[in-house]
Amino acid sequence: xxxxxxxxxxxxxxxxxxxxxxxxxxxxxxxxxxxxxxxxxxxxxxxxxxxxxxxxxxxxxxxxxxxxxxxxxxxxxxxxxxxxxxxxxxxxxxxxxxxxxxxxxxxxxxxxxxxxxxxxxxxxxxxxxxxxxxxxxxxxxxxxxxxxxxxxxxxxxxxxxxxxxxxxxxxxxxxxxxxxxxxxxxxxxxxxxxxxxxxxxxxxxxxxxxxxxxxxxxxxxxxxxxxxxxxxxxxxxxxxxxxxxxxxx
Amino acid sequence: xxxxxxxxxxxxxxxxxxxxxxxxxxxxxxxxxxxxxxxxxxxxxxxxxxxxxxxxxxxxxxxxxxxxxxxxxxxxxxxxxxxxxxxxxxxxxxxxxxxxxxxxxxxxxxxxxxxxxxxxxxxxxxxxxxxxxxxxxxxxxxxxxxxxxxxxxxxxxxxxxxxxxxxxxxxxxxxxxxxxxxxxxxxxxxxxxxxxxxxxxxxxxxxxxxxxxxxxxxxxxxxxxxxxxxxxxxxxxxxxxxxxxxxxxxxxxxxxxxxxxxxxxxxxxxxxxxxxxxxxxxxxxxxxxxxxxxxxxxxxxxxxxxxxxxxxxx
Numbered sequence: 001x002x003x004x005x006x007x008x009x010x011x012x013x014x015x016x017x018x019x020x021x022x023x024x025x026x027x028x029x030x031x032x033x034x035x036x037x038x039x040x041x042x043x044x045x046x047x048x049x050x051x052x053x054x055x056x057x058x059x060x061x062x063x064x065x066x067x068x069x070x071x072x073x074x075x076x077x078x079x080x081x082x083x084x085x086x087x088x089x090x091x092x093x094x095x096x097x098x099x100x101x102x103x104x105x106x107x108x109x110x111x112x113x114x115x116x117x118x119x120x121x122x123x124x125x126x127x128x129x130x131x132x133x134x135x136x137x138x139x140x141x142x143x144x145x146x147x148x149x150x151x152x153x154x155x156x157x158x159x160x161x162x163x164x165x166x167x168x169x170x171x172x173x174x175x176x177x178x179x180x181x182x183x184x185x186x187x188x189x190x191x192x193x194x195x196x197x198x199x200x201x202x203x204x205x206x207x208x209x210x211x212x213x214x215x216x217x218x219x220x221x222x223x224x225x226x227x228x229x230x231x232x233x234x235x236x237x238x239x240x241x242x243x244x245x246x247x248x249x
Numbered sequence: 250x251x252x253x254x255x256x257x258x259x260x261x262x263x264x265x266x267x268x269x270x271x272x273x274x275x276x277x278x279x280x281x282x283x284x285x286x287x288x289x290x291x292x293x294x295x296x297x298x299x300x301x302x303x304x305x306x307x308x309x310x311x312x313x314x315x316x317x318x319x320x321x322x323x324x325x326x327x328x329x330x331x332x333x334x335x336x337x338x339x340x341x342x343x344x345x346x347x348x349x350x351x352x353x354x355x356x357x358x359x360x361x362x363x364x365x366x367x368x369x370x371x372x373x374x375x376x377x378x379x380x381x382x383x384x385x386x387x388x389x390x391x392x393x394x395x396x397x398x399x400x401x402x403x404x405x406x407x408x409x410x411x412x413x414x415x416x417x418x419x420x421x422x423x424x425x426x427x428x429x430x431x432x433x434x435x436x437x438x439x440x441x442x443x444x445x446x447x448x449x450x451x452x453x454x455x456x457x458x459x460x461x462x463x464x465x466x467x468x469x470x471x472x473x474x475x476x477x478x479x480x481x482x483x484x485x486x487x488x489x490x491x492x493x494x495x496x497x498x499x500x501x502x503x504x505x506x507x508x509x510x511x512x513x514x515x516x517x518x519x520x521x522x523x524x525x526x527x528x529x530x531x532x533x534x535x536x537x538x539x540x541x542x543x544x545x546x547x548x549x550x551x552x553x554x555x556x557x558x559x560x561x562x563x
Binding site: 128139142160161222239246 | 356358
């Protein structure tokens, strides 16, 4: 195959303990570490492995957002992506519009495979891949734990509630990644230097001709209800007594 | 008035309890009129089961061979063709619904509301974001159908006092042939289902190996409980992926949850915070799991768990 398109979203790093702002307008992001969405990192790693096996020739990393998302694209280039595209927009955009952006890029780049994370760890929407596949009228294989390519088809094993489901899809298509697909590589210093010379194009939403969809209106944010700390018992007998008292055993 | 269509999840033989939880959620909408859609190869039994759910007005059945396996690419155009004048189209926030519903939303040209945990109005909903560290209230456009997934742990399944009519629904949708089912490998278990069990016993990395999970199974059997695991235990290969409890695994709400050798990473806690009573057994008194546990016991799990199993068996 020729090209693989990979999406890299800039999100609050997964190690950051997110806090809701006191005025309920959002979460605290000032001075917070930002990273590539972990599921997207897995998507990029998978694309790189496919290329390294000689099954694809080019990996293109895409992000959507403000110019700050260049940092995540540079990291993606350092991991090994061949080039990057930043679709610039200053305002947050909804999932359907994101899917439309990817469709516009798909029409421009004609990839054989689009690899995306199954969800972003900020809004936890889990929608973009499925929506892109619908708009593109192509197959989707979500929550992938293995991807095997053979010619114009892919066999994908999916992590589903019942266990592991395997489906076969015709290419081109969309695959979204689950956690156990692979372990992304660490970026080495020389690769960061090399990545600075790799192409990173910028294109605006308008230049791509994308019509924004009607998004969901954010009304308010709040901290989740907290469970309080309970009692500590000293031994099994006390534990059994406590469970019996609650009528649980 | 709210006219809601719920896409039933099933395995061909029986309806997944997530469907009755979606019905419960939908019933909370103003002036709710709830219909359930069954897409299947031969769905008479399934349709009868859906018809007996309380609060269901009508069951729409679409039987055709392509619906033998519930593949999103094949179902989505059928759901879109059924959408008609429904104000809301709901599916469960299980891997089935998460796969299908965004594809339906895109076909209908709308955004999806993911993981509804509470209904605040006909178009206003609460949903968890940032792995459950924040709750966001969103409002969907009132001039568009609301396509949503329902966080099943937030709802109690409706009962079986209903007697809805079942209708064969004929629809005109072009079904793609680009996606094919190959196989499902599911762990066979005689224990209760993890997502619906009233008691769940979970093991973590501290178990140290697949064979050591035996003590977890023995305790579960003494309690008639389902068995779960932390992501660390699944990643280490002690148990298969479908046993994972947490943000990226199953989100559950049993009456009693016993966490054994689980430190309590945020993503695990997100999956259990709707549980009735949480018991934690861990040798590290500082483990975060104790911050949210109702009952904690600090000590060596290899001594405590067999002792507990024996005490409960008596």
